[in-house]
Amino acid sequence: MSLKQIAFAVLTLACATVQAATLSPIEQRIVADVKAHNEQGLQLLERAVNINSGTMNHAGVRAVGALFRDQFEQLGFQTRWAEMPASVQRAGHLIATREGKQGKRLLLIGHLDTVFEKDSPVALWQRNGDRVRGQGVTDMKGGDVILIQALHALKRAGALDNTRISIIFTGDEENAGNPVEVSRADMLALAKHSDLALAFENTARNKQGGDTGTVGRRASSDWEVTVQGKQGHSSGVFSERAGYGAIYEAARILDGFRQQVIEPDLTFNPGLIAGGTGVSVEGSRAQVAGKNNIISPNASVKGDLRYLNYEQRDRAHAKMRAIVAASLPGTSASIEFHEHYPPMAPTAGNLALLKIYSQTSADAGLGEIPAFPPGERGAGDIQFVAPMLDSLDGLGATGSGTHSPDEELEISSIERATIRTALLLYRLTR
Known part of the structure; x- marks a missing residue:
């Protein structure tokens, strides 16, 4: 047996002795x-x-x-x-x-x-x-x-x-x-x-x-944003009379979430979005119709929210509600939250x-x-x-x-x- 092998054997025996002692x-x-x-x-x-x-x-x-x-x-x-x-x-x-x-x-x-x-x-x-x-x-x-x-x-x-x-x-x-x-x-x-x-x-x-x-x-929960706008001819979009439409409002809300709600251990992911003249959402599926020259009157976004404690959840909910409430002209929106797994x-x-x-x-x-x-x-x-x-x-x-x-x-x-x-x-x- 070489010196290296002897040293390894002694070290192994010493480790085993320490383990046995504990x-x-x-x-x-x-x-x-x-x-x-x-x-x-x-x-x-x-x-x-x-x-x-x-x-x-x-x-x-x-x-x-x-x-x-x-x-x-x-x-x-x-x-x-x-x-x-x-x-x-x-x-x-x-x-x-x-x-x-x-x-x-x-x-x-x-x-x-x-x-x-x-x-x-x-x-x-x-x-x-x-x-x-x-x-x-x-x-x-x-x-x-x-x-x-x-x-x-x-x-x-x-x-x-x-x-x-x-x-x-x-x-x-x-x-x-x-x-x-x-x-x-x-x-x-x-x-x-x-x-x-x-x-x-x-x-x-x-x-x-x-x-x-x-x-x-982290907890697992859902949120859903529902948006309404004024349907009209696309040539009038952005005007005081026609407003911005539901799709622009949905985009504003999501970008607001991205910029204002971020903090460590918190995520919120929009997993489904639909917008147009006719929107029907059931579970994880959506049916939608629309035309390029029509301002969209409806939009729906569904996503998840994951947080580590209830204080973090409450901060996120408050910020998201405030963003949703600051509607573009000619639009309105609401948000609902649904809890699944607690943190x-x-x-x-x-x-x-x-x-x-x-x-x-x-x-x-x-x-x-x-x-x-x-x-x-x-x-x-x-x-x-x-x-x-x-x-x-x-x-x-x-x-x-x-x-x-x-x-x-x-x-x-x-x-x-x-x-x-x-x-x-x-x-x-x-």
Whole structure:
């Protein structure tokens, strides 16, 4: 053995000794158990991914739910399937609970559905060395399996008894059923009897390529601007008699938004615009008619608004309303706002929870976990309970290409995240 090899071996032994010193004996057994059963976790993930569970494929969502329900029952949880009313048009949710008197009351959140509907041409499961491509492999069946495997490790270590854990795997995270007051009622009910919420959406990578934790996510909401003008001959446009028409007024409003409402972590995107002599907008589709020589009497703009906290939302709403109200001559306009996902603000409680998670990861020799910039993550289920509980998201698998045909999982992230999760759950439930 060369001097370099000897030095490397000594360094490796020293690192292992430091790690062992920061983990208790039972925590060391939990880590060893996760590693010993990692292949079983990958097999469970393959079974789940090989079931198409696009949000509107209700049979597929229920089938994945049944697969995971069996796992929770093996772990000693009480399980039930929460059906949705027919009017909501969603498959429902898997709920698993266990009662105890020890440690924090935890609410753990995952989802069963994917963005890939039944007719998707994307392959279900394709393993290529240390990576896997497939429908929902990272978002978020990988995260579901990480949670399940962590619980199995705790059970085998005798650390699951007397814990207070509630789990909900929703069937419609990618396209929440309306009204959300109904589709998220079960989640909110569980939150009322919990102290902390953890969600297992995919782990976001920072610019340095390391794993992160999610302490904040922006709200998702909609807005719609409706504009009226005076229909007339185009030769009179800009005159006091004819005014500017609805399309010019819509353009003024949008440019006003662009110039006056911008601030960090706030976005507002006009996704649909229609204007002319006849405008009909239904959902995400519009029908319109018009002529070059007619001043447009109608225009409609629909867009989304994403914000990090309610103070930011209120500032944006006030500025947007003021811009809409300053109408060009011969026009009038109004704006309406519709809320969907509430914000998960990066609170002190969320940051404190991340600190515990980061220390757990460091103690296991997996490095510290920084916060991912909250303004860079989209909406997720945890946002419905974040206003009620200290919360942390992004505890799931690491990969790339989510919501695309290139969705891919880094296989090694399953073991890494399962170790972190098992140790975190152990420490929170002592």
